[in-house]
Amino acid sequence: MQRRATGVIAAVSALGLTAVLAGCSGTGSPDVTLRLVAADYGDSAANSSQKYWDRLAKDYQAKHPDVRVEVSVYPWTDVDRKVKEMVDAGDPPDMAQIGAYADYAARGLLYKVDDLLSIPVQADFLGQLSEAGQVQHVQYGIPFAASTRVLFYNKTLFDKAHLTPPTTWAQLAFDAEALKAEGVTYPYALPLGPEEAQAETMAWMLSGGSGYTDDLGTYTINSPQNAETFTWLKDELVGKGLTGPVPPAKLNRADAFAAFARGEVGMLNGHPTLVQLAEKKGVKFGTVPVPGRNGTPKSTMGVTDWMMAFKKHGHKEQIGDFLDFVYSEKNVLDFSRTYDLLPVTTSASDAMSSAEQDKKLWPFLEELPLARLYPVGKTSWAQVSADVKKRIGQAVGPGGDPTGILNQLQVAASEADSGAAG
Template sequence: MRRRLNGLVAVVSAVGMTAVLAGCGGSGDQGDVTLRLVAADYGDTAANSSQKYWDALVEEYEKEHPGVNVDVSVYSWNDVDRKVKEMVAAGRAPDMAQIGAYADYAAADQLYRVDDLLSIPVQADFVSRLAEAGQVDRVQYGMPFASSTRVLFYNKTLFARAGLKAPKSWSDLAAAARALRAEGVETPYALPLGPEEAQAETMMWLLSGGGGYMDAVGNYGIDSEQNVDTFTWLKEELVDKGLTGPTPPGELNRADAFAAFARGEVGMLDGHPTLMKTAAAKGVKFGMVPMPGVDGKAKSAMGVADWMTAFKQNGHREQVGDFLDFVYSEKNVLAFSREYDLLPVTTSASEAMAADEDDQDLMPFLEELPGSELYPVGRTSWAEVSAAIKKQIGSAVAPNGNPEAVLGQLQRTATAADNAS
């Protein structure tokens, strides 16, 4: 959620004499316990750092649970996954880590199963699509913590000037881009295929073309006919015709595209909820519609989730489970989601948000979540595949690019990584 969507470090140590602690590695310890949590920072300033959210939540929890202390450390998204990996490698795994991926730890049998931690009502409350994405071999290890979807943003002022309506199909989008270019808009459609988050822009377009990263039987299908057709259309109808701006898509990062939209320089781009606040703060009037597909609305939107995990090393299963039940209460999920313009990961909080007039600006994203498709994060090969996409996909739409060849190479990389894992 990736929004963005920056980190926490955790190491577990028992408070008090070790002799009074019972059941290490089992159902839980007796006596005072300190749980250490590593989490990511979703704030963009010191004023709204995630540390403040966690400090308030922990203070409330500790008042009701005098035998349990929770120590939270927050790191940026640039550092949090690496920090946790270093801690685990050093034999100092945190009790909990709120990070971007979990499959490697699950494959190494380092994580608790979700059904060994959470109460049944809390576990059942997760949005089903997100709960499924947290599974490895049909067992859930990743607990969704934050989520978002993507929709198409468009600049209402630029569209009005060109006499345009919001696009509903690829042909509408291409026609709008041509009209905006004729009006002097330098970047009619921003296509960020740079290394920051190319895997996201790529997936949005693959889904809109009826494809995706995976095939119908759960294997990588990156070079499918639908995917090749999608990138061929992007290259021929948008990039080659000069409708994606002066920066080559392979060099354009999402943050730069968002900033240009907030300056009023971009006609259209795919965005997540945090772009609303950024654009509104700059006075940009914008609209949001579902991502266009080949002949109408795309059949699936892209969803993104970040994950809470619980490591088995320190053996505080009962305390961790009780704390996470508290974390995933409707009140706390709503508070976090509203603070950072994200979507709730539980059904109860989603329903509460949908019913609240103050949250209506998030409805276009919330409506897309139940049918969204997420990255294949349950596969240990995904990290390698994602890195390859970030590095190579921009060349598919370069002047001498060959979409079929690039997607074919990515498919071979994905197949080899999957076999190796």
């Protein structure tokens, strides 16, 4: 049976100041008002996510006048905190599009995806992304946008040093040595600073054949492979002065990307956003799969942001109907193309992989089937990620002890996991 459809909008600026637009297209007041809190993927007012939600909600409203959707858009630095404050105050939004869902799911606050979305929409999600949205084999998190990592390299600097892009760690170290000899500021940029160290860490763990967890979901931060990986980074890159003037523990991802866009970086791991940034600055670059210890690793890193729906105020039918519209192929493609991100559905991914206009995203799309995500289904992950951001840079610094740091992180992760389970 088809759900009643609904729709309208209240748009919000990236500063979070709600500005309710004109009401319904029909007569009288809407039957239901839904509140959505969403993250801003834009880098300026000109491309704020407010504009995306404005367009989407207006299209929805044209056919569904019985529901008002009030959208509040906040920067990534604020959005998770805003939702937490609303939840703690006992007044959660009906929907939230943020970075993590597991804690809310574990507390019984979210609708199951099965209770919201139509079967065709559920079936369209990429399998590994749907699985990552599960807590104890029940899906609560709805993937919203995805990205993968590839190795970016500066073609101008590589041509000057007569280099080819690396496929192994040994080749990466060789290239970095040659770039250093040419005076390149950051032969390889290694951002293990507090902004997003958990991402660079995971990329290197996977390239070394391990990860944060094993196939059963048990933390393996101090695995022998991870210890070997960070020992190699310390000895072969950082210790030889191949990672630039800023210590990795203090180098943030945004600063590394900005340096690449200035032409100061030979190589770094990057996601699709760096494509647009580098193109704007006129940097000639290429991309290849992230090198592994002995070649292309079996798994690469993927990241997904999440949509979720809170049960507090009801409106299950209206929420599900609106989300079915959000996840139509047209709307998923529109969002992905606007912000240089990867679609989370099979239909939109197939369309993007065959569209010439999306060619710059093809290397990232090719990595998605092999991507492993953060262990976001574990309620302990937020604490583990925070610990990694604080400590992992110490592992590769002067006098650092990679095995010791990884052991400390493992103990803390196991304790956090036990506490969450309890």
